Amino acid sequence: MNAPLRVSPGPAPPGLLTVMKGQCGDCNTGGLCLSTGLDSGSKMRFDRLVGQHRRIAAGDTLYRTGQPLRSLYALRCGFFKIRRPGPAGDQITGFPMAGELLGLEAVGTGIHQSDAIALEDSIVCELPFAALERLFEDIPGLHRRFYRLMSCEINREQHLMLLLGHMRAEQRMATFLADMGAAYAARGYSPAQFQLRMSREDIGSYLGLTIESISRLLGRFTKLGLITVDKRAVVLTDPQRIAEMASGFSPCSPMV
Amino acid sequence: MNAPLRVSPGPAPPGLLTVMKGQCGDCNTGGLCLSTGLDSGSKMRFDRLVGQHRRIAAGDTLYRTGQPLRSLYALRCGFFKIRRPGPAGDQITGFPMAGELLGLEAVGTGIHQSDAIALEDSIVCELPFAALERLFEDIPGLHRRFYRLMSCEINREQHLMLLLGHMRAEQRMATFLADMGAAYAARGYSPAQFQLRMSREDIGSYLGLTIESISRLLGRFTKLGLITVDKRAVVLTDPQRIAEMASGFSPCSPMV
DNA sequence: CGTGCGCTTGATAGAAATCAATGTCAGTGG
DNA sequence: CCACTGACATTGATTTCTATCAAGCGCACG
Structure with missing residues (x-):
């Protein structure tokens, strides 16, 4: 991390985000992505898995509570909020940033348990979940990386529980x-x-x-x-x- | 679920819990364990993985914050509390019961992030994590089962966040x-x-x-x-x- | 130029924390 | 057998923090 520190930019001017069609090699999420640490051969196969880079406009919803899980989404650039509906009003459970993986809460049931809403124009890499699961069998490090990410998510949430509770x-x-x-x-x-x-x-x-x-x-x-x-x-x-x-x-x- | 409903027992009389040396086949955790849904061959191999059934006396600690992750623990019978130390006092993050898997919060970092304390005399199946990871490669359904459990844990915690926040x-x-x-x-x-x-x-x-x-x-x-x-x-x-x-x-x- | 949304600021109310005292019970030891 | 102890729990009085209610500001947008 020797690059000079930049100040995080304000809202992107509309139209700036033309479609980025690059592969994972170009990705600037800096070691936070699921594919980090794979050898180049595996990385190519992971690349092929990525269905498309979807552009999500500010305010738009990536997935909603109750929808079946089709894909996980790696946030390539942008900013989201995750909202979970509850009996006593909705709760924002997180503000994922570039490099984070969205949709993990749906893996257990196959149904999304929260809404993902873009806070600014964003680009996500769509990872079709069925294909991802197949890929786990072939790429040794990938599934390890996957459940470690989930464990970190558990920790993030326990950190928040502490905040909210005490x-x-x-x-x-x-x-x-x-x-x-x-x-x-x-x-x-x-x-x-x-x-x-x-x-x-x-x-x-x-x-x-x-x-x-x-x-x-x-x-x-x-x-x-x-x-x-x-x-x-x-x-x-x-x-x-x-x-x-x-x-x-x-x-x-x-x-x- | 046709068996007549029983009232959950009070504290076990001391000495009742003699060592249960049975294998997973005898386990009465009723479909909540990690091994649920495996075919009998896979189940046998899973059985061999289980290092030992450790007896934990009420009040004793199974693992502590800061300790390296050696094993996950399937709670065979008994009752625990999970305590997470924090800057504003400790938080109890859960009360796992029979059938639940303990230690998932340590998978990401390899270091336990909370303490597990038995609330009554309990028996856990010790699952050496390195061996478990090796087993993931061989038993197809096991790995899937594992990360789905983790996703459910994420949901459980988001449910709690809602409770604490709203x-x-x-x-x-x-x-x-x-x-x-x-x-x-x-x-x-x-x-x-x-x-x-x-x-x-x-x-x-x-x-x-x-x-x-x-x-x-x-x-x-x-x-x-x-x-x-x-x-x-x-x-x-x-x-x-x-x-x-x-x-x-x-x-x-x-x-x- | 109004209109609405997001935000700020002030006054007040209310929920839970804190402080304080008391009660219950299991265990211990005289 | 009974008094003592300590952990756990209940109950009451008071305080404090944050929510709620209410009003107004500033800015973007039609």
């Missing part, structure tokens, strides 16, 4: 900001300066707080000199103290 | 009671009459509430005629209204 609002927000920074950092962007792609309402649902609380917390953090906020552009001016408030976060990346 | 205390408790009933029902016990194996404190940590709130909620539910409680023995006298309060729970069991 943190107060302030600590939740600090954790959220720190996590976002870490996610950007993992992709070569600045960990301290980024665009929020989601609305305050989405953040609220994600953190188990109301939109008003989110607003107040951002205001309070600003007054404390921890951050500056301008609409959805955030700068962590004191990342260390934010990390201290969040205190104890450790990301989970799979062994390759 | 439900009020009363609804959380109703959901907990309904879920416990369902878990017993899936094992052939009465869904409306069971022993809680965990302390109020454990329930509180699990539901993101204090021990006092748990106590008050149980009291309130009793006054409302929904349940009767005597120490840790619970009877759901109005399971339907409890289900309505929880409203919308659907368990996730893998396609075999």
Whole structure:
């Protein structure tokens, strides 16, 4: 990771995202994809599996709760939110970014258990699940990589359970900001300066707080000199103290 | 499921649990185990994999946060709690029962991310992970079964995230009671009459509430005629209204 | 220029936490 | 046999945090 840190861009100007028809070799998701670590022969076969690169416009839905699982989706570039309907209102369970794999919650039942909604114009690699399962038999490292990714997802969610179950609002927000920074950092962007792609309402649902609380917390953090906020552009001016408030976060990346 | 419903037993008298040396064929976990659905030949090989049946006394720890993953554990009989340490106090992330697979959170990193503590004298089948991974290559259905289980675990946790993020205390408790009933029902016990194996404190940590709130909620539910409680023995006298309060729970069991 | 959406800010209410005291019971040892 | 202890649980009084209610702002868009 020696490239200079970039600030994560704002919303893409419409029309910029012409179809990228490259293969996995061109992929810039930087070691986060399912295919990472495969030898070149296996990678070619994995390439052939990828049905197509689908372009999803901001606001569009990739899959919905109740739909049968056809494909998993590797997020090539863009930004999603995952929404799970529940008896007490919907919950946002995650904000996947480039390189992440979408749809794992459907593998157990064959039915999607949540909605995936693009927060900006995005491109996904479609991985037909039946074909992927067949490929597991042939490519030795792939299925290992697959269930390790799932285990990491389990950890991500347990991290969130901790947040929702045992943190107060302030600590939740600090954790959220720190996590976002870490996610950007993992992709070569600045960990301290980024665009929020989601609305305050989405953040609220994600953190188990109301939109008003989110607003107040951002205001309070600003007054404390921890951050500056301008609409959805955030700068962590004191990342260390934010990390201290969040205190104890450790990301989970799979062994390759 | 035609056997008459039994009431889940209280704590086992000490000394009752002599070592059960049977193979998977004798196992009474009823289709919840990893080996379910294998043909008899594969089952035999799976049998050989099972290193030993370890007896874990109530209060003892099966694995701890930070330890390297050596084995997964299929819970043959007994009851555990899973505790995840966090910056804002520990969180109980689950109460696995007979038939469930313990240790999946460690698969991604190779390091355990939580503690598994027996709530009563239990017996686990030890599945050395390296050997299990080798077996995946040979037994076609096993690997599929494995990652479907993991996907179900993801769903279980998202269900909990919903609970912690968007439900009020009363609804959380109703959901907990309904879920416990369902878990017993899936094992052939009465869904409306069971022993809680965990302390109020454990329930509180699990539901993101204090021990006092748990106590008050149980009291309130009793006054409302929904349940009767005597120490840790619970009877759901109005399971339907409890289900309505929880409203919308659907368990996730893998396609075999 | 209005209209609507996303966001902020203030006042108030309410749910659960916290603080504090008491109760119950199993186990222990005098 | 009974008093003592400690873990676990219940109950009440009070505080605190966050939700809720309400109003207004700013900006994009038709």
